[in-house]
Each structure stands twice: as structure tokens, then as C-alpha cells.
Amino acid sequence: MEEHLIGPLxxxxxxxxxxxxxxxxxxxxxxxxxxxxxxxxxxHDGHTLVRRQGDDVEAVLYTSDxxxxxxxxxxxxxxxxxxxxxxxxxxxxxxxxxxxVTVPSNLADTPEGRPVVAGLRQVGGLLGDRDAGLLVYAxxxxxxxxxxxxxxxxxSRTAVEAGGHIRVCLSDGSQHFPRVxxxxxxxxxDADDRCLLARGPQWPEGRLxxxxxxxxxxxxxxxxxxxxxxxxxxxxxxxxRYLGSQPWPFPRSLMLGFFAEATSTRLSVDHxxxxxxxxxxxxxxxxxxxxxxxxxPPAVSIARRLIETWYGGPLEGDW
Ligand SMILES: [Zn+2]
Numbered sequence: 001m002e003e004h005l006i007g008p009l010x011x012x013x014x015x016x017x018x019x020x021x022x023x024x025x026x027x028x029x030x031x032x033x034x035x036x037x038x039x040x041x042x043x044h045d046g047h048t049l050v051r052r053q054g055d056d057v058e059a060v061l062y063t064s065d066x067x068x069x070x071x072x073x074x075x076x077x078x079x080x081x082x083x084x085x086x087x088x089x090x091x092x093x094x095x096x097x098x099x100x101v102t103v104p105s106n107l108a109d110t111p112e113g114r115p116v117v118a119g120l121r122q123v124g125g126l127l128g129d130r131d132a133g134l135l136v137y138a139x140x141x142x143x144x145x146x147x148x149x150x151x152x153x154x155x156s157r158t159a160v161e162a163g164g165h166i167r168v169c170l171s172d173g174s175q176h177f178p179r180v181x182x183x184x185x186x187x188x189x190d191a192d193d194r195c196l197l198a199r200g201p202q203w204p205e206g207r208l209x210x211x212x213x214x215x216x217x218x219x220x221x222x223x224x225x226x227x228x229x230x231x232x233x234x235x236x237x238x239x240x241r242y243l244g245s246q247p248w249p250f251p252r253s254l255m256l257g258f259f260a261e262a263t264s265t266r267l268s269v270d271h272x273x274x275x276x277x278x279x280x281x282x283x284x285x286x287x288x289x290x291x292x293x294x295x296x297p298p299a300v301s302i303a304r305r306l307i308e309t310w311y312g313g314p315l316e317g318d319w
Contacts, residue, residue: 234268
């Protein structure tokens with residue numbers, strides 16, 4: 001069959017220039033922070049403040065004067081405006097600053113302009129391109145910094161440098177860079193162009209997705225696809241084909257999407273990573289979605305996009 005390019009990948013819509021060549025310049029960072037045009041996204045435990053403006057949802061951004069104190073990360077520059085994230089309790093959210101207050105399921109019900117707390121899973125697909133990109137980036141950086149206060153070599157404290165893109169050990173001077181964990185996610189097809197869907201052991205009945213797993217040290221992406229499918233459902237796959245990627249900073253994955261072709265249809269489910277798996281034709285899938293017997297991953301996920309790319313159009317029904 002003919003495939004379309006995968007998309008749209010809602011968490012891969014970054015528009016700002018990351019200014020990688022300038023973020024090591026401390027004077028420049030100080031200067032852009034002080035600009036009245038600079039805008040700051042406050043990030044706390046993966047959450048930020050958003051508000052509804054008409055039909056749009058936007059991130060609440062502060063001037064550097066109004067932003068709370070906290071670790072500062074340069075997110076980049078767009079149209080002469082510099083964007084930072086500050087890791088700090090969310091302004092005006094007393095006592096609930098651990099981010100557990102979440103956006104109502106229907107943002108349209110909140111008064112226009114009123115800031116509400118939201119995480120990437122909730123609003124990653126609702127924000128515009130610029131704000132979605134800023135939030136993905138801020139969530140990823142915050143999660144890395146939160147777990148790298150100490151040097152992995154000697155255990156001493158580390159300090160933020162280069163606008164949040166390096167932590168430097170205060171004792172031995174070693175530099176540590178934000179890490180990303182590559183994970184492959186693959187839509188496996190059989191000779192009849194059916195798609196394999198599976199349920200994780202902790203998931204409720206009816207919640208299905210495609211297979212995925214982390215790339216291991218010393219392994220190529222293609223090998224990871226073949227190994228994970230064999231481990232989880234006992235199938236041999238060939239011809240893994242890369243379709244696209246998006247960050248999934250929960251806390252630091254990069255999802256790399258593939259199609260792969262199974263050489264047989266006989267499944268042998270491992271029951272540790274997978275509770276059940278079965279093949280779906282397009283008709284079987286749309287029927288199962290229509291009856292509600294099956295639900296697919298949400299629109300912000302690359303899994304959803306891979307399934308819709310195989311299916312050939314949008315599908316109903318979210319987790
Ligand atoms: Zn050290």
C-alpha cells in the first residue's frame with residue numbers, strides 16, 4: 001500500500017530558534033533576560049499555566065520582571081523575542097503548587113483569560129505551535145535538571161550553565177549535558193496488511209496501542225525494533241522503516257516511529273510487558289472503535305499517528 005508522511009506530530013511543532021551558538025555567552029544571556037520583550041514560561045513538576053482566548057489555548061508568559069525566582073533555562077529566540085523557562089512554583093497557585101490542580105477536561109468551560117494549571121498531555125495538542133514547542137522543551141529541561149543536582153562522577157553539587165544546557169560540577173569541573181532516551185515504537189503489519197495492537201498489563205481492558213521499547217546500549221534503532229517485537233509477541237519482523245519522531249518528555253524519551261513487516265502471524269505474548277495482542281484489519285479496527293470495545297492512544301502520541309497513517313485517515317476514540 002501507499003503510505004503518507006506521518007503527521008501532524010503535535011509535540012514536534014517547535015518554532016523558536018534554540019540559539020545554541022549563543023547560549024554559552026553569559027553576557028548575552030544577561031542582556032536578553034533584561035529585555036522588556038523577553039517572555040518567561042514558568043514550569044513546575046511538568047506543569048505550567050495556560051488560558052483560553054476565544055477558541056485558542058495559550059501559555060501564560062511573564063516578563064522577566066514579573067517571573068518568579070528559579071533556575072532559568074533559555075528556550076530560544078523568535079522574531080527578536082527571547083523565551084526562557086523558569087523552574088518555580090506556579091504564580092498564584094497557593095498550596096497546590098505541586099501541579100496536581102489540572103486543567104478541566106473541557107477547557108471551553110473555563111472563563112476566558114483565567115490561568116489554569118495544565119500538563120503537556122492535556123494541552124500539548126491544544127496549544128499553538130510556538131507554545132507547544134516551548135512547553136515540550138521546558139518540561140524536558142526541568143525533568144533533567146531536577147535529577148542532576150549532583151555530579152555522577154564525584155557526587156558534588158552541580159550548577160547550571162549555558163542557559164540551562166549544561167550542569168557543571170563545582171568540585172571537578174566536569175560538564176554534564178541533558179540526556180534523551182531513544183525509544184522505538186513500531187506498527188507491525190502482516191502479509192494481509194493487518195495491524196498488530198496490544199495491551200500493556202496495567203492498562204484497562206480495551207485500551208490498545210502498538211509495540212514500543214527503549215533502545216539498549218550498543219544497539220541500532222533497527223535492531224531495537226526487531227528485538228522488542230520478538231520479546232513482546234514472539235514475531236520476527238523485517239524491513240523496519242523509519243517514519244518520524246517526536247519528543248515524549250515523561251521524563252526524557254524521544255519516540256522514533258517505524259513500520260515493520262511480520263514474517264508470520266502467530267503470536268506468543270510475553271505477559272510481562274504485554275497482556276494481550278491481536279491483528280486488526282481496517283474494518284475490524286473501525287468496527288471495534290465504533291462499538292467502544294477498543295480505545296486508541298490520544299492525538300498527542302506518535303502511536304496514534306502511526307496507526308492513522310496505516311489506516312489512511314483519522315480515527316475516533318481516545319483513551
Ligand atoms: Zn564532580
